[in-house]
Amino acid sequence: MSREVNLSVIGQYVDYLVLKQGVRKVFVNGTTGESVSLSVEERKQLVEEWCQKGKGKLEEVIVHVGCSSLKDCQELARHAVKAGADGIAVISPSFFKPPNAAALRMFLQEVAAVAPALPFYYYHIPSMTGVHLLASDVLEGIDEMIPSFRGLKFSGSDLLDFGQCISCNPGHWTYLYGMDEQLLAALAMGADGAVGSTYNYMGSTVNRLLAALDKGDLAQARTLQFQMQEIILFAMKNGFSLAMNKQMMCELSGLPLGPPRLPLLPCDVAKAQAVAQKLHSALGHQ
Numbered sequence: 001m002s003r004e005v006n007l008s009v010i011g012q013y014v015d016y017l018v019l020k021q022g023v024r025k026v027f028v029n030g031t032t033g034e035s036v037s038l039s040v041e042e043r044k045q046l047v048e049e050w051c052q053k054g055k056g057k058l059e060e061v062i063v064h065v066g067c068s069s070l071k072d073c074q075e076l077a078r079h080a081v082k083a084g085a086d087g088i089a090v091i092s093p094s095f096f097k098p099p100n101a102a103a104l105r106m107f108l109q110e111v112a113a114v115a116p117a118l119p120f121y122y123y124h125i126p127s128m129t130g131v132h133l134l135a136s137d138v139l140e141g142i143d144e145m146i147p148s149f150r151g152l153k154f155s156g157s158d159l160l161d162f163g164q165c166i167s168c169n170p171g172h173w174t175y176l177y178g179m180d181e182q183l184l185a186a187l188a189m190g191a192d193g194a195v196g197s198t199y200n201y202m203g204s205t206v207n208r209l210l211a212a213l214d215k216g217d218l219a220q221a222r223t224l225q226f227q228m229q230e231i232i233l234f235a236m237k238n239g240f241s242l243a244m245n246k247q248m249m250c251e252l253s254g255l256p257l258g259p260p261r262l263p264l265l266p267c268d269v270a271k272a273q274a275v276a277q278k279l280h281s282a283l284g285h286q
Ligand SMILES: CC(=O)N[C@@H]([C@@H](O)[C@H](O)[C@H](O)CO)[C@@H](O)CC(=O)C(=O)O
Pocket: 027, 029, 030, 031, 032, 033, 127, 128, 155, 178, 179, 180, 181, 195, 196, 197, 198, 232
């Protein structure tokens, strides 16, 4: 039961994201993509497929190349350049954890150094890595160490830390926020965009939220955020997990995106269907 990667569905999935969700920027091999459960070879194949199938359709492909092994990260970073990715991101190693922010910066620097022309992002996701260093500490002096550093993907709930990351922006960094249920608060803090698991099927909703905010319509942005919260909270009460998210993606896209790989277990399909139903009612679909 190794649960193989199905490359053949990616082209259709790109079309679904672009045409049905209005999502034109993707983050490949992240958490939802189960990158840490994949081999280096599988990750390369996925990146090649996304870059090829996304050509002329996607505006930006950022590739997560984080691994426990620095060598594997470097191999994936070099590969992302060859595949034509627009940027790379790295999480903190999590089995042997960096003892402090300086050690993590050094690790990031070694990865970025092999792909100096590619925009580089630090991917902060303490709930998964168990590395609870402040992102703002990791960013200290990072510009001098990594000339290609372009920003942060922040998948944490600590808006104090997030705010401090934004207030130290030298001007050319981008901030992508990754807790879908509180995106609006992060946007108020200064986030530039969002990367999250639920945008696989609520991409069009979050695009409407962003557009409402751009127009200065805070009331509408709140309404949309509250609807997203209602769906995510309902999912949480039904055991929201990566497996459920994946099943939701299958239910809502109609594509065979498959179950997760061990050690994760597939979710109860009836529960995912109940959440999909909730999504339709909360967003007013018929
Ligand atoms: C821990 C986790 O999976 N967080 C998700 C969120 O989108 C999360 O599922 C959502 O906010 C619901 O809590 C993302 O930050 C993950 C993500 O961006 C990725 O797939 O790389």
